[in-house]
Amino acid sequence: MAEGSDRGPLRAPRGTHDVLWPQSSRWEAVVAGFAELARRWDFGLVLNPMFEESRLFRRGIGDESEVVGKEMYEFEDRGGRMLALRPEGTASVVRSFVEHRPPVPWKAWYVTPAFRYERAAAGRYRQHHQLGVEALGTDDPDLDVEVIALAAAFYAWLGLTRVELIVNSMGCPDCRPAYVEALRAHLDAHAGELCDEHRDRYVQNPLRVLDCKKPECRAATAEAPRLLDSLDEACAAHLARVRAGLDAVGVAHRIETRLVRGFDYYSRTTFEFTGLALEGAQNAVGGGGRYNGLVEQIGGPPTPGIGFGIGIERVLLACDAEGVFPAAPRPPDAFVVDLTGGEAARDLVAELRRAGLGAARAYDGRSLKSQMKQAGRSGAAVALIVGADELAAGTVTLRDLRHGTDQETVPRAAVLDRLRPQTEPPEKDPTP
RNA sequence: GUGGCCGUAGCUCAGUUGGUUAGAGCGCCAGGUUGUGGCCCUGGAGGUCGGGGGUUCAAGUCCCCUCGGUCACCCCA
Known part of the structure; x- marks a missing residue:
């Protein structure tokens, strides 16, 4: 471990960055624009602490997930409490919902830094910033449509055109287990064809294999049963209603049965926005989904919810790639x-x-x-x-x-x- | 976390097989114009050559370590 060496010039820590004027004018505008859209969509601003008790994230996001398992900035404070810098927004917002029990439907938006201890690269930072919304208290698919449409409206407002929306359903605790078993059975039969990493690990989390980009895994899962086909009646109807709603309000989307998101709390609708103009692997400009079990998991009453997070740095990178949304300095009069x-x-x-x-x-x-x-x-x-x-x-x-x-x-x-x-x-x- | 590439003024970069006081363009400052910006001309300031160690008579150039960036993997925003 490198003890804080006293040599060399002082710099921002690895994976963090400063935003100076006039670049910061874009940040002002991004937040102002999102705030205005949030107002139109009837979301109110919620402010949460930047750190929480570690167990919130362990319980909410899932111990097994990459983000919690190995990327959390965890520390013990002087009082011996185990705390963690928030790695994403949802868990904190939901915790504040459980703590204060505002009337539902509760529609909140936020802008927050997010911290993940991972190797920095273009578009991936140890401290990055997210805009997001969470809507709690209803499972109404029309709300899914609103939430997704809000994100889509934001990208459109920025001037982005090369953003693709993919949608999937993760099913629910009633229908997913049977699917997972079917998938596992399929993988058992093809275990030898999987990539090195998943050959042994697929047993723990078969869904992950669907998301793997390695050609071996792609081929081995080409004929795998599809989650879409094993949704129960209620989940299938929900998804159909979401899709019809997106069509009705003019939000283009594509079903991607391989879309499996990283956090454990998702159920039913999941979605991801991809910046097609972005080079490299870091091209997700936003994503989210429904998490009908999360509120209960962290100690609240059974309450459905849905939300998304948008990475500000990513979105700005996408704007650069498309040549839109330039910095607009505000000169003195x-x-x-x-x-x-x-x-x-x-x-x-x-x-x-x-x-x-x-x-x-x-x-x-x-x-x-x-x-x-x-x-x-x-x-x-x-x-x-x-x-x-x-x-x-x-x-x-x-x-x-x-x-x-x-x-x-x-x-x-x-x-x-x-x-x-x-x-x-x-x-x-x-x-x- | 694994592997590849990179790291020279504020910025973008040049720097010959190691060889005197490390350069350019842009930017900045001053002057050309005793009260007038943008263009032009002249001059100036500004560098622990990312940091540390090593090889050598001599290191920005070679070697090792380290820090940072970047690409791929991973993960995702």
Whole structure:
């Protein structure tokens, strides 16, 4: 183990990253856009702790899952409590539901960091960020449709077009066991054909083999029984209703019987959004499903639920790959250039800001040329220049920085009125 | 966690079979213009060559370890 060596430069820990302006403007916009969609879909914001008792995740997500089994950031606090940084959002949200018992249906959205101790790569981080929703209290397939449609609307709002939605049903505790047995029987007969990894492990979790991308496993399961065919009547009807709903609201999707998601809590509807423009293996931009047994598992009353998580870094990567949703910096409305020692700038920016305008200025008594350069770089629409002449005359020189070199002399008292009409930004609708 | 590739100014990179004070473009700062940005010209600042150890008269160049990135596997967001 590398003891915190004191050599070398300080850097962000492996798998973490900083987001600086102007890149961060995309994050602001992503969250604002998602918040607006959540409002339309009638979801309210829920805030949860970033760490929880470890047992929440062990019980909720499943001890066997990769994420809990080997990727959790677990630690003991000074009081001897075993805690873990949240590896995903659902367990915490559901725990808060169980703890507070809000009236159902309870529709919550969140934005949160998620922590997983795994080897970093492009689009995979030890701390990444997820947007998500959880809806508890009803098994109504129309809700599945709403939840999936919300995610689809989000991708569309970003401008993404190359996103594919795959849907499957994991069945329920009534019909899945029989299927798992049938699948296991099939795998027993083909065990020799499986890839190295699954040859021995398929017994524990046969469903995993369906998800394996190795050609051997693909071939060995090509003729395997399909979960879709062994759904009981209720699960089959549920899925049919979800599919019809997606068609009705115009959400294109494809059934993928191999889709098996990583967490233990899923039942019935599962889905995943894949960024087709993304290179490499990290191309899932979002996913989720129904988890009708989860609330009970962590100590609440039997309550069905459904939700999804969307990885912000992934989605932004997909935007880069498709060339959409660029960073949109918000420049100041005016840049104050001061040649009098700073007092005029100090007072003028204060006045502009009180009036709701974005005001920037230079510091350290730079030269006029230097201040003008900064003004140009800032993206401000106008420069407000105050020198000895203007100070004496009670005016400011207002220079257009966007178009040409037009400038005019404006009485100091009229500056605000002169600025307001041309800078009032139209209230921007975050959706198309 | 396993294997491959990579790591030189803030950024993108060059750096000859190891050989004096490590370079370019962009960016930044200043000047050209005693009060005017964007283009242009001139100058300047800025580097533990990711970190540590080793080989050598000599290491950015070679070797080992380590940290970080990246690709594949794995896993998923």
